[in-house]
Amino acid sequence: MYKVAVMGDKDSVMGFTALGIDVFPVYEADEIKKTIHKLVEEGYAIIYITEQCSLQGKDAINRYKDNELPAIIVIPGITGSMGLGMNEVRESAKRAIGADVLFGDN
Amino acid sequence: MAKLNVNPTRMEMTRLKRQLKTATRGHKLLKDKLDELMKQFLDIVKENKKLREEAEKALEKAYKSFIIARAVMSEEYLGEALMMPKQKIAVDVSKKNVMSVNVPQFDFKAANNQDDIYPYGLAFTSGELDLSMEAFSEAMEPLLKLAQSEKSAQLMAQEIERTRRRVNALENVMIPNYQETIKFIMQKLDENERASTTRLMKVKDMIAKKAIEERRLRDKKAFGA
Numbered sequence: 001m002y003k004v005a006v007m008g009d010k011d012s013v014m015g016f017t018a019l020g021i022d023v024f025p026v027y028e029a030d031e032i033k034k035t036i037h038k039l040v041e042e043g044y045a046i047i048y049i050t051e052q053c054s055l056q057g058k059d060a061i062n063r064y065k066d067n068e069l070p071a072i073i074v075i076p077g078i079t080g081s082m083g084l085g086m087n088e089v090r091e092s093a094k095r096a097i098g099a100d101v102l103f104g105d106n
Numbered sequence: 107m108a109k110l111n112v113n114p115t116r117m118e119m120t121r122l123k124r125q126l127k128t129a130t131r132g133h134k135l136l137k138d139k140l141d142e143l144m145k146q147f148l149d150i151v152k153e154n155k156k157l158r159e160e161a162e163k164a165l166e167k168a169y170k171s172f173i174i175a176r177a178v179m180s181e182e183y184l185g186e187a188l189m190m191p192k193q194k195i196a197v198d199v200s201k202k203n204v205m206s207v208n209v210p211q212f213d214f215k216a217a218n219n220q221d222d223i224y225p226y227g228l229a230f231t232s233g234e235l236d237l238s239m240e241a242f243s244e245a246m247e248p249l250l251k252l253a254q255s256e257k258s259a260q261l262m263a264q265e266i267e268r269t270r271r272r273v274n275a276l277e278n279v280m281i282p283n284y285q286e287t288i289k290f291i292m293q294k295l296d297e298n299e300r301a302s303t304t305r306l307m308k309v310k311d312m313i314a315k316k317a318i319e320e321r322r323l324r325d326k327k328a329f330g331a
Contacts, residue, residue, distance in 0.1 A: 068210055
């Protein structure tokens, strides 16, 4: 059995507590990176991270991108979506196809 | 294109020809694999996009209601109400093989012995919080699906990149190298053959000349000139 975690600023992640997801309020870039590594080591299968935090922990996230686990998924924070999550999808499409063909229509 | 550094012998050439055949076959197979991977990937990434839109919309709704809930309740009460979650979400991870890429399949188990999700008594909390919790709980399902789909897309993208690199390496480096080297050996062998033919002709010439000379000498003696 694997666990699920949410990382982000306190306001964004507070709502997830009641669902039984482990919540990690983080702010500083160092803190974010450290927490990501720690969570991976502890065997979390899915880590949701808010867009703001994902910006600061970019290299830590990219390090685990090619691993089977965990899945680090970017979600919008409480301030709304900056489109970073969709960017991730676009990024992997670009990586595979070599061009941004999928999102050309919007 | 540089040719490989090998001895120009017939044996080497046979070996290279065999390697070239293998490389060509591998190239074809990998190319087929790449095509199929691409097909699968497009499906996955399209689904990924749809799920993300869905999840972000659901999450936005949850956030909105949570902001309202937070506004009507004091920070302390809210923290206290959410402190002890009633349900526990855990995932079972199994692997699915898509074109030799192992993509994770998440299977969710929400351990919850009561029917409701609210981890608090209703006396000190607002109705808005209930609504917000409901919205969060609804957002969970698309979020979990999104995790699976997005991870699959990432892994497939990686595999496609790797396969394409291999195809390119075979197509643009290895196969031309082999072809060039085989051609080189063939030319070298032909050249050798021509060289030995001319040598033979030369030797034959020399022998013939010598024979004529001897004959002439003998004739001279016989006729006594």
